[in-house]
Amino acid sequence: MNTIVIGGGQAGLAATRTLLDAGLTPVLLEATDQTTGSWRHYYDSLTLFSPARYSSLPGLPFGGDGDRYPHRDEVVDYLARYARDLGRGGAEIRTGARVTAVEADTHRGARGGGFAVHLADGSTLNAPTVIAASGSCNRPHLPLLPGRNGFTGQILHAAAYTNPLPYAGRRIVVVGAGNSAVQIACELAETTTVTLATRTPIRFVDQRPLGKDLHFWFTITGFDRLPARLVTTPPTVPVLDEGTYRQALRDGRLDRRQMFTRLDEGDVVWADGSREPVDVVLLATGYQPNLDYLNELGALDETGHPRHDRGLSTTHPGLGFLGLEWQRTPASNTLRGVGRDARHLTRKLTAHLNTHRSRAGV
Secondary structure, three states: OOEEEEOOOHHHHHHHHHHHHOOOOEEEEEOOOOOOOOHHHOOOOOEOOOOHHHOOEOOEOOOOOOOOOOEHHHHHHHHHHHHHHHHHOOOEEEEOOOEEEEEEOOOOOOOOOOEEEEEOOOOEEEEOEEEEOOOOOOOEOOOOOOOHHHOOOEEEEHHHOOOOHHHOOOEEEEEOOOHHHHHHHHHHOOOOEEEEEEOOOOOEEEOOHHHOOHHHHHHHHOHHHOOHHHOOOOOOOOEEEOOHHHHHHHHOOOEEEEOOOEEEOOEEEOOOOOEEEOOEEEEOOOEOOOOHHHOOOOOEOOOOOEOEEOOEEOOOOOEEEOOOOOOOOOOOOOOOOHHHHHHHHHHHHHHHHHHHHHHHOO
């Protein structure tokens, strides 16, 4: 074993594949009992924003009609199949292996000498390189809302939303201006009254300009491969739309208002000072990195985000990150883009291993 991969979602699986292809011997550690990442927990109607032909990890095509937008359950099945193929290819995959802490391996020196990875069952694994691929989609970001503690309605994150059935007839405010916020709000609007609360107007992008999916144009223009530093990061990701969502706003089936200023018992207080009783505030406000096991190592900044340069730790040689938003390119945290980042990281860690072996006289 020369590399430990932490996290069995799309990033960890892609990392394991590229490490095997490079002749390395990775061990993949997944805290849950399935190597499908967060996908099986997303809402029932979720479909990919990219067609199947652009949504594969290294070494295994998605399959089927390349122009379709795969459903959530198809993605779960694909990732499970990917993990099985990795196992048949010689990868060691351990489920139910929750990492509690990563430390510098003091037996090999405090810097550059490797890592001790501690598991919840009390065991410890040692390796000269580690990839933290536990994802950025399993720790909901819950913004501070004035009056939240006294709110008598329900507050939940989109991570807890599955389908509209439990919310029929209830007054709902969805907070967010991204794809998930708009999709969930439109779905809820079929059975109840919904308002999208956003700080800025929703930005829409045509999903099929000139009859081709946007990802076709991303591919042929090279946009998906542009270094993140050359692309202005938008405050919110534009909503991909063939016209359905814009029409819902125009028709009044979906309401959009400026973000409310506070919650007051059972009411929201809108920016114009008006107030309205609300049953549910649903936060489609994204996620934060799930990297607490690196706290003691000193590899994170004060906000819990990794200190890195395009996926390589800037504090600990031999430590890499994968699956972060805008890690190297606009597509880094997607099925279509994480494989490129995995190959880049594998090359860098292989070079580190070779240097490490040379210094050790191996």
